[in-house]
Structures are given as C-alpha cells and as structure tokens.
Amino acid sequence: MHTSAITRTEETPNKGFDKVFAFLREQFLAGAIQPGDRLSPERELCLRLGVSRPVLREALRALSMLGVVDILHGVGTVVRRPDTSVLDEFFTFALAQQPDMADDVLEARIAIECQAIRLACSRATLADLERLRAALEDVRRTINDETAGATSDYIFHEALVRAGHAPTLLCLYRAMAPLLHRTHQERRVLVRRYADIKRYVAEDHERIFEAVVARDEARADAILRKHFAIGDEYRHRAATSAVMP
Amino acid sequence: MHTSAITRTEETPNKGFDKVFAFLREQFLAGAIQPGDRLSPERELCLRLGVSRPVLREALRALSMLGVVDILHGVGTVVRRPDTSVLDEFFTFALAQQPDMADDVLEARIAIECQAIRLACSRATLADLERLRAALEDVRRTINDETAGATSDYIFHEALVRAGHAPTLLCLYRAMAPLLHRTHQERRVLVRRYADIKRYVAEDHERIFEAVVARDEARADAILRKHFAIGDEYRHRAATSAVMP
DNA sequence: TTAGACCAGTGGTCATACCATGCACACCAG
DNA sequence: CTGGTGTGCATGGTATGACCACTGGTCTAA
Structure with missing residues (x-):
C-alpha cells in the first residue's frame, strides 16, 4: 500500500497510453503538427516517448477514431483535417x-x-x-x-x-x-x-x-x-x- | 498482383483490428450486450476471436473512444450508455x-x-x-x-x-x-x-x-x-x- | 467482530520477432 | 531513349510471452 508510493515519488502524471495521447493531443492543439503532415514512424515515436509500440498504437488508433489521423499501411500516419x-x-x-x-x-x-x-x-x-x-x-x-x-x-x-x-x-x-x-x-x-x-x-x-x-x-x-x-x-x-x- | 487473390479466396473480409471491431460492433447493434454488462476478459476474448491481445486492446480502446465502453483497471471492460x-x-x-x-x-x-x-x-x-x-x-x-x-x-x-x-x-x-x-x-x-x-x-x-x-x-x-x-x-x-x- | 494481510482475477505494459503493404529506385528489354 | 518490371527498404500490422499494477473479495489473527 504505502510501498508503491515511494516508487512514483517524482513526476508520473500519466503513464503509457494517457501520456502518449496527451502528448499527441498537445501537439495538435498547439498547432505543432498540421493537416497533411506525416507523423514519425511508430518505432521512432515510441522510442521518443518511452513507451512500447502496442501502447503507441493504441493512442494512434484512438486518434484515428477521432478522425484526426489516417493510418496508412506501408506509408505512415498522416494528419488530416477532421471531418464529420x-x-x-x-x-x-x-x-x-x-x-x-x-x-x-x-x-x-x-x-x-x-x-x-x-x-x-x-x-x-x-x-x-x-x-x-x-x-x-x-x-x-x-x-x-x-x-x-x-x-x-x-x-x-x-x-x-x-x-x-x-x-x-x-x-x-x-x-x-x-x-x-x-x-x-x-x-x-x-x-x-x-x-x-x-x-x-x-x-x-x-x-x-x-x-x-x-x-x-x-x-x-x-x-x-x-x-x-x-x-x-x-x-x-x-x-x-x-x-x- | 493476381497471386494474392488466391490466398484470400475464402472468408477473409477483414483481419485483425477490423475483424474484432466489426464483431464487437455487431454485438452492440444487435443488442447482444447491454449497458452495464461486463465484457469477457481480454485474454479470453482474444482467444475467442483469434487475435493477439494488443490488437484486441486496440479495438477496445477504439470503443472506449466512442464512449461505448469504460475500461476499468483491475475490474474489467463494462458497457456504458453512450452520452454526448x-x-x-x-x-x-x-x-x-x-x-x-x-x-x-x-x-x-x-x-x-x-x-x-x-x-x-x-x-x-x-x-x-x-x-x-x-x-x-x-x-x-x-x-x-x-x-x-x-x-x-x-x-x-x-x-x-x-x-x-x-x-x-x-x-x-x-x-x-x-x-x-x-x-x-x-x-x-x-x-x-x-x-x-x-x-x-x-x-x-x-x-x-x-x-x-x-x-x-x-x-x-x-x-x-x-x-x-x-x-x-x-x-x-x-x-x-x-x-x- | 473487525482490522489487516493476502491472493486471484483483470487490465496495463513491455520487448522482440516476423508478416504485409507501398513506394521508389535501379535495372533490363525494347 | 523509353517504358515496363522487379527488387529492396521503410513503414504499418500482428503474434507471443512475460511481467507489473490495480481491484475486490477472502481469509486470518487480534
């Protein structure tokens, strides 16, 4: 109970999925990535964010559900103007x-x-x-x-x-x-x-x-x-x- | 080009994510699962659907994005009444x-x-x-x-x-x-x-x-x-x- | 009776390997 | 020179197995 508190003394606001999703969300809302841009490859992104690929993919899939990105096999993940x-x-x-x-x-x-x-x-x-x-x-x-x-x-x-x-x-x-x-x-x-x-x-x-x-x-x-x-x-x-x- | 057509002669409408998502979608729309129900555990579901757990999780996460389910750590995945x-x-x-x-x-x-x-x-x-x-x-x-x-x-x-x-x-x-x-x-x-x-x-x-x-x-x-x-x-x-x- | 510890079930994450697709470039035949 | 063709690389897609973390109930001991 109290043992686990020690482990996360520092900054651990969210971990894994939430962390990645929040990060990407930031990028979008701040305008750091625009429609038409291609995101970094999954392997690269998950390294940069310090998460595993499955987790990263969950986040990307989530964004794709929101219509924010298109995930194209063999091509990459591209940002799109969300439509309805x-x-x-x-x-x-x-x-x-x-x-x-x-x-x-x-x-x-x-x-x-x-x-x-x-x-x-x-x-x-x-x-x-x-x-x-x-x-x-x-x-x-x-x-x-x-x-x-x-x-x-x-x-x-x-x-x-x-x-x-x-x-x-x-x-x-x-x-x-x-x-x-x-x-x-x-x-x-x-x-x-x-x-x-x-x-x-x-x-x-x-x-x-x-x-x-x-x-x-x-x-x-x-x-x-x-x-x-x-x-x-x-x-x-x-x-x-x-x-x- | 024409070779790949042979491989998928039978039923292979979608594979992996799409397959799982389509399945769950069916279940919901057919009313087979109602708000408040708890889905089967991930490990069980992915066996039943013949996919790996990461893929299944992508689909579940997608549903959770649509507000259809709540994924509760340590509890399970429960269906919820979607709101706006x-x-x-x-x-x-x-x-x-x-x-x-x-x-x-x-x-x-x-x-x-x-x-x-x-x-x-x-x-x-x-x-x-x-x-x-x-x-x-x-x-x-x-x-x-x-x-x-x-x-x-x-x-x-x-x-x-x-x-x-x-x-x-x-x-x-x-x-x-x-x-x-x-x-x-x-x-x-x-x-x-x-x-x-x-x-x-x-x-x-x-x-x-x-x-x-x-x-x-x-x-x-x-x-x-x-x-x-x-x-x-x-x-x-x-x-x-x-x-x- | 009750407070605490324990344990089993379940989601959360990771690492690695391999498969599938698209695209570009080089290569070859005309 | 030109056009088609094939090969290779970059990238997404999936599988496996293990381990961590949280929740809830149960069981034990005070």
Whole structure:
C-alpha cells in the first residue's frame, strides 16, 4: 500500500497510453503538427516517448477514431483535417442503445438550421438559391416516394445550411446527418397515414425558400421553426396513437 | 498482383483490428450486450476471436473512444450508455485546427445559445433560475474587472445553455468554450475604451434573465440576438478604428 | 467482530520477432 | 531513349510471452 508510493515519488502524471495521447493531443492543439503532415514512424515515436509500440498504437488508433489521423499501411500516419465522418460511428452506437437521444439531437439541429437560414438571408449567392430551388423541385417531385422523399428533404435542408456560408455550422450539421436522414425516413412512413402531411411538406419548403429569396431573416426563422414544430407534432401523433384512419 | 487473390479466396473480409471491431460492433447493434454488462476478459476474448491481445486492446480502446465502453483497471471492460461527452474530444480537435475560425464559431455559438434560451423558457427549473440570478449578480459585481468579468460573462451564458436541458446543445457549447472565453476576454479590453459598454453589458444580461423568468421564448431569443449583435459591433468598431476618445 | 494481510482475477505494459503493404529506385528489354 | 518490371527498404500490422499494477473479495489473527 504505502510501498508503491515511494516508487512514483517524482513526476508520473500519466503513464503509457494517457501520456502518449496527451502528448499527441498537445501537439495538435498547439498547432505543432498540421493537416497533411506525416507523423514519425511508430518505432521512432515510441522510442521518443518511452513507451512500447502496442501502447503507441493504441493512442494512434484512438486518434484515428477521432478522425484526426489516417493510418496508412506501408506509408505512415498522416494528419488530416477532421471531418464529420467519424461521428457516423458514434451516432450509430449511441442511437442503438438510446433512441431517446434522437430528440435531443433534433433540438441541436433546429439550432443550427435556424441560425444558418438567418445567415443565408444575407449571404446566399445565386448559386445557393439555384441549388435550393432545384432541391425544392426534387422535394415536390418525390413527394410520394418515401425513400427518395427522405433524401430530397435532407438535401434541401443541407442546401439551406450551406447557403449560410458558415463552415462550423455546416460541420455541426453534417455531424448529425446520419441521424437526420434516418429521422427523415421514419417521418416519411407517416405520409401514408396522414394525407395532409404531403401538402405540409411541399408548402412549408416552398415558403422557406421564398423567405430566403426575400432575405427576410425573422420570417425565415419563424417559418422554419414552425416547420419543425409541425413535423414534431406529426411524429408525436404517430407515436401516441398507433392506428389512424 | 493476381497471386494474392488466391490466398484470400475464402472468408477473409477483414483481419485483425477490423475483424474484432466489426464483431464487437455487431454485438452492440444487435443488442447482444447491454449497458452495464461486463465484457469477457481480454485474454479470453482474444482467444475467442483469434487475435493477439494488443490488437484486441486496440479495438477496445477504439470503443472506449466512442464512449461505448469504460475500461476499468483491475475490474474489467463494462458497457456504458453512450452520452454526448465523447463529442468533446472530437470538437476540440476539429475546432482547434482553424485559427481564423473565431467569427465562424461565434455564429455557431449564437445558434446554440438562441435555441437553448428558447428551451430554457419552458424547461428552466428553480435551480436554473437561481444559478442564472447568481451569475447575473456576478456579472454586475465584476463589471470593472476585465479578467473576472470575462469569467462571469462566460458563466452566465453557460448557465443559460444549461437551463435549456439539452445535453447535445450543452456539449457543443462547451466544446467551443475555450474560444468563447478568449473572445470574452478580448471584449473586456474594450471596456476601458468605451464607457457605455459597461451599461450595455449589465443591462443586456439583466433583460435576458428577465425574459427567461417571464418564459417568453420569442422575446428572449430576440434580446439575446441583439446582445450578440451589439457585442459584434463593438468588436468591429474596435478593430477598424484603433484609437478612440 | 473487525482490522489487516493476502491472493486471484483483470487490465496495463513491455520487448522482440516476423508478416504485409507501398513506394521508389535501379535495372533490363525494347 | 523509353517504358515496363522487379527488387529492396521503410513503414504499418500482428503474434507471443512475460511481467507489473490495480481491484475486490477472502481469509486470518487480534
């Protein structure tokens, strides 16, 4: 008990994995290593850090899980700009065991999108508007197809966020993409049950588009919020009453 | 080139790490292992899966990175309900690599906070309001202290997001915390230059608090938005005109 | 009864050897 | 000169076996 205390009298903040991970983390956050750089070979790194190769590899694998590096067999470990693809894994696991998390993420989605649409009102380029218009037509065209409809819906909303020209918002939004897409598909199942939902989907998206074209921030925000609220209500109705004429 | 194809004629979809990770992933998604369960010991698992222990550990570490399991020294590897805390690491890395991102992140911050304040209007508990009130007093008390003032400011806004009771929003907000705090401190430097900024800081936060107490979503959102806009303007003025009476 | 020591189970680390892949360079044939 | 080809090295990928360190329960002795 008290014997072990002597052994670690000096500096032993973390050891092994934590030490390595903390070190690499530092390097990244301090900007010492930039995207595109190639890390030192594993054999060299583990010498420099005073750990064994398996431990070093655990840390590298951890970073690769976070999307910070790519480990390429026969090439090396290269730093990459983390994209949101990692979060796909995360949400997959998270939702498998915690379906109620969907609602929570949905709230974050609303936050992102409402801010993005405000920005879009002042920043949207002609190309953005054209993309939105095309997406809107797709939504209308696929209104009777559950699968294609879900995709159209998602594409429209993503186009909306893109039009905001805010990289971070877009990044966050795309992080939730897998989840959102699944939700869209679930929602589409309701189309059969509630006939009026088709009109709601079509008209809402059109009004959203028009508000952006008119560059009316407050109105766009309000309409979009209402759009989500209605969708929420439909899901709620579907969840509470299993059968419906 | 063509020789290697023969070697893997049968089932060799992945080998080593991928194989193990895929296996565990299956187990989770199929619901074969539930939160609270304890995985088999490493030595046993790696035998069952036909891989070495280092490789198995890489996979376990990967899962722990995704927040799916907790690895406890001397105890075992236990499955946990994934929460959004993992995203901390991710966003920390993701947001760190772009220095010019400050303004952009600010926009994301506005998104989070405006949505959170709306939720807070309907969900804030007495404890939340009390925390907000205390933070508000701190803001007033430290109005003349740049450093302490920045901290108070941040604490108030975080309390706001907490009152929204949306884990994902809070997680995203905290991921931006370091950047935000820096911004708050920079803003405080302006206090000396513009005397009226003190009144603005104090009054705005008070009105924000009152709106939440009144549970008026639209008003709270609007006030908060204006609050940010004014802060933005101050920063803009400070940036464009270096000197000012 | 209880405080302490002990022990078995489990994760944490290490060292070394060998396999697998990519890439570049040199080499050879045209 | 040119193009293809093969060989070798650098690097990641895996396996093995041993030992250390922590946790929890059990057993012993006061």
